[in-house]
Amino acid sequence: MSFSDLGLSQKVVDAVSAAGYTQPTPIQEQAIPHVLARKDVLGIAQTGTGKTAAFTLPMLSILEQGRARARMPRTLILEPTRELAAQVEEAFIKYAPNHKLNVALLIGGVSFADQDAKITRGADVLIATPGRLLDHFERGKLLLTGIEILVIDEADRMLDMGFIPDIERIAGLCPFTRQTLFFTATMPPEIQRVTEQFLSSPVKIEVARPSSTAATITQKLVATHGKDYEKRETLRNLIQTAVSDSDGNPLKNGIIFCNRKTEVATLFRSLQRHGFSVGALHGDMDQRSRMAALDAFRKNELTLLVASDVAARGLDIPDVSHVFNYDIPHHAEDYVHRIGRTGRAGRLGTAYTLVARGDEKYLQAIEKLITKTIEWEAGDMSSLPERAPGESDEAPRRGRGGERDRKREKPRGGREGREHVRTAREQKIIDAAAAPDPDTPDEAAVERAPRPERAPRPERAPRAERSDRPERNERPERAARPDPAPRREAAPRRDDRRRNRDDDGPTPKGFGDFMPGFLMQGAPAKKD
Structure with a gap:
């Protein structure tokens, strides 16, 4: 069977022939007709069997009808790593020289501005990693309501990297009427649960037993x-x-x-x-x-x-x-x-x-x-x-004296009471320190031996008395301090100068020299 027998468009068949491929692989032969029939597909095949072309080639034939709108891609391909996403982009470029399609790649490590510009122009094919895709969506730069085909590639790797919650969220943002293609090399139970959630009456294609290796x-x-x-x-x-x-x-x-x-x-x-x-x-x-x-x-x-x-x-x-x-x-x-x-x-x-x-x-x-x-x-x-207990995997290193010295292993965590495993060199040093030295006398014999008497300390000569030293109670009289110079009188304040200029005598009490008129009047006579 050739690629022209699978129902692909003539443009795609010509591109595949120009790339040097003549016969499809088993996964391509079985998956491509179901993808062209717009059915959900669950593909399980060994790595290296051509799973990328199994969904790339029919997508190119489907995308010949219609065009993309700004910020609303038509198809979405999710990959677990940047390298895989870039590889799928290269596959579209290789198989689509006869198509005028816009392909946008959303991965980390690349400027947001360049990616936004591609999305704004309108992307027929959007290839992304889950994290960067959600970043663009949360910034309001992307809408997923126009997705016609959703491809989840290397689903088991998505599970290992913890992307399944992101995949569930992204699938919820896509239209319910979308076509979903699910490809994986291994089929753990968690992936089985996800396929039941995302796929609707899928066609299961298993060209090799899951988790098998190639005979070559x-x-x-x-x-x-x-x-x-x-x-x-x-x-x-x-x-x-x-x-x-x-x-x-x-x-x-x-x-x-x-x-x-x-x-x-x-x-x-x-x-x-x-x-x-x-x-x-x-x-x-x-x-x-x-x-x-x-x-x-x-x-x-x-x-x-x-x-x-x-x-x-x-x-x-x-x-x-x-x-x-x-x-x-x-x-x-x-x-x-x-x-x-x-x-x-x-x-x-x-x-x-x-x-x-x-x-x-x-x-x-x-x-x-x-x-x-x-x-x-x-x-x-x-x-x-x-393996000896406590043996280290690190290479021995040279010490200052030319001997090999192992890296000391310290107990991890710093928790008290944890036993420290000594290396062979540490144990050797401890044993050498504990062994008696033949050139050193026994400590007990040293204790039993009489100690030599210490020579008496020579008496110190008496201190010479000084005749000119004054007695403790007899102190020389201090010279009398000179009388301090009389202080200069401070100048009177302004209000004091005014008062002294107006009044020569002491300040009077009561009314002073002024006598009110009512005090000058005589008391009225009493009537009989």
Whole structure:
């Protein structure tokens, strides 16, 4: 069957032929006719089987009718990571040279103003991560009432990253009459609940058993010590062996996966110091650095890429020959996605997983999920020494005296009563301090030995008496102080000067010199 038999428009078929594809993959062959029939689709397939084209190609045929309005996109594609969203945008650009469609990409690390300008012009296809999409909606720059097709890609990764509440909110903002396409590689119970909530009578397409690995990938286990410096040495030897492998699949390029971002940075610096062509990719890097490292790896400018699980889902790098699991993943589903970066589109691939003491339960979960026993490259778990209690995974460092000195391990949390596990060096120092020194006499014998008598202290000569020293009660008379100079009289105040000028005598009492007239009148005579 060819792409022209799936019901796609002639413009899309011509673009696919120009891209070099002739036959659809099983997921594309089964999903595209149902998408064109405007049915809800639940697609479950292995990573690297062409799920992106399974919804991209029919969407292009549907979007040939109609046009977008300002701030009201016609279709919405949700991706869990920025790299996946940018990859889907590249797919639309590759398959739509004959279409005049506006594609807007809403991801973090990019200016809001540029994204607002694209939305304002009208976007036929909106590709976004959930967080940035909700940021634009809450700013009042975006309306989702015109969505015709909603695509939720890598749904299991959405669940792992905690995006399910955001997905539920976004689906509630879209019209109820929309068409929903749901694609995932694994199907945990939580995803099953979400599909029942979002999809209406969906067509379930399962081209492979969930959480299965491709048959073109050779999987091997490598036993290693748990100490970091020995583990890095094992990885370097494994890379050099893979490069010179002439019988099987020689190493062209490879992705090295770590569980922690800090481990990505440490391993990147270590490989760089040993002369490897290597780059780094993790979530704490800015968007420009992440895209630059990914582009350099795709163009074969870098041989190795040390990455966290941000590169484990959906990245389409067709010709990756090897995958190295430096840390065994804690979730078995992540193993399926990690090794899915190699052996894509029928190519051969090799996946190595480093296993140390303490990783047994994670290995058992992986083999149970994929229903397959992974072979050991050399030896097995029994060849590793047992891990001593309190043994540190850190590399020993050189002390001042040239001896190897282990990093002291302190109890975490600062909680009192927690027992501190001594390292071997600390115990050695304590034992050496407790052991008796043959050159030092016994302390008890020293206590029993008589102490030498101390020589008497010479008597101090009497203090010479001074005849000229006065007696305690006889003190010299002090010289009499001179009489202070008489104080200068202060000048009288202004009102005092006026009063002294008007009156020469003392201030009279009563009325003074003035006598009222009624006092001058005589008393009336009494009548007989």
